[in-house]
Amino acid sequence: MTEYTGASAIVIGGSIGGLTTALLLRDLGFTVDVYERTATALDGRGSGIVLQPDTVRWFTERSTQNLADLSTSTSYVQYLDRSGDLVFREKCTWTYTSWGTFYRALLADFGTEHYHYGEYACGFDQYEDSATVRFVSGRVESADLVVFADGVTSVARERFDADAGLRYSGYIGWRGTLPVRDLDEKTREVLQDAITYDVVPNSHITMYPIPGEGGLDLDDQLMNYVWYRNVPAGPELTEMCIDKRGIPGSVSVHPGQVQDRYVAEMKRDAAELLAPAVAAVVTATKTPYVQVVSDARSSRMAMGRVALIGDAACAARPHAAAGTAKAAADGWALAAALGDAGGDIRAALTKWEPAQLQLSDSLLRRVVSMGERSQFTNTWTPGDPDLRFGLYGPGR
Structure with a gap:
């Protein structure tokens, strides 16, 4: 796209959504720097x-x-009950990756020459022909286009929508992985070739295999899970999110930093509540960690020459497995709008914004409903097609 040759872009946030967008902007002709x-x-x-x-x-x-x-990949979706019996199973292929595997692949395509670590963007201004980003290091950078892809704790979201802060869902996710090779033969047989759910009162867990550091062979794979558990807002949640160093967290407590008493309690409950094969994975995890499940949605995603994408614009609960897909979709749609705009960046962002806002609204409404069904009304029914993954709708 020759209309952007010589134009510059800054992407704030070098995760999956940021890297995807940076690659697409570079293909349009922009010189792109990621911070x-x-x-x-x-x-x-x-x-x-x-x-x-x-x-x-x-x-x-x-x-x-x-x-x-x-x-x-797996070929089936299955639900187990407390005794380990199969209560639902359907043929449905899903593919998975590990966050690190996918990130490294995108970074390999983008390269490291224009990828800058350790630069925390704290604010921006814009003018008729450029936008300027300020960093806590004192660095200041300007470009023709700025994209904030800085995730759930985005510093830019408040500038777009002062009322778009994080709203706690009422539950957290216990996350972890365990090498498949560490599972006994019976457990491996139950979990193999399937994404597995276990629904218990006011809670559910899902698990599936992902690539390990060693590769894709079965013995190198990791069994990955997230177990959603209700924790009241207020002192109970605040105390749980203080890590072993005494540092409070608002969105997560990292592996190895969750207070031991919470890990021990979670594992005891897993052994008591979950199907034996599912519990075997959870109780054997060495360093499970906590994700605070929250929602946020900005009513704006475009402001002149500055765009807000991915979790920075709309942080949605994981139930539709669509967070990274939404970030990528924002990037692809932005690139398409820029490609159609004949070099007019402001016009492209104005054209791009409405459909992405509509998408974020529909996704957020759906995952909130899914969470309510699982955690509070106990109406998450195995096999219900409305509960399928998908960015654009169940199964889509």
Whole structure:
């Protein structure tokens, strides 16, 4: 796209959504610099990602890397009960990756020359022909286009919508991984080739295999899970989110930093409440961690030459497995709008915004409903098609 040759773009946030957007902007002709607040390479704490079409689109359409080298897959969705009996099973293929595997693949395509670690953006201003970003280090950078992809704790969201702060859902997610090779043969047999759910009163857990650091072979894979558990807002949640160093957290407590008493309690409850195969994974996890499940949605995503995408614009609960897909979809739609705008960045952002706001609204409404069904009304029914993953709707 020759209309952007010589134009510059800054992407704040070097995670999956930020990198996808940076790659697409570079393909349009922009000179792109990515600024990541973390001082070292990101690792995603080993979390798994369910791969949706928008998430993998870069690899299916533009990259020379093979998506099959980055992902695992299963052929079934199954639900187990407390005794371990199968209560529902249907043939349905899903693919997965680990956050770190996918991030490293995107970074390999983008390169590190214009990827800057340890730069925390704290504010921005814009003018008729440029936008300027300020960093806590004192650094100031300007570009023709600025994209904030700085995640659930975005510093820019308040500038777009002062009322779009995080709203706690009433529950947290216990997350963790365990090497598949550490499971006994019976447990492996129960969990193999499936994404597994276990629904208990006011709670549910889901688990599936993801690539390990060693590769995609079964013995290298990790069993990844998230177990949603209710914790009242207020002192109980605040105390739980104080890590072993005495540092309070608002969105997560990292692996190895969750207070031992909470880990022990969670594992005791897992042994008592969950199907034996599911409990075996949870109780054997060495360093489970806590994710505080919250929602946020900005009523604006475009402001002149500055855009807000992904979790920065709309942080939605994980139940639809669509968070990374939404970030990627925002990036692809932004690139398409820029490509159609003949070099007019402001016009492109204005055109791009309405559909992405509508998408974030529909996604957020759906995942809030799913969470209510699981955690509070006990109407999460195994096999209900409305509970399927998907960015654009159940199964879509």
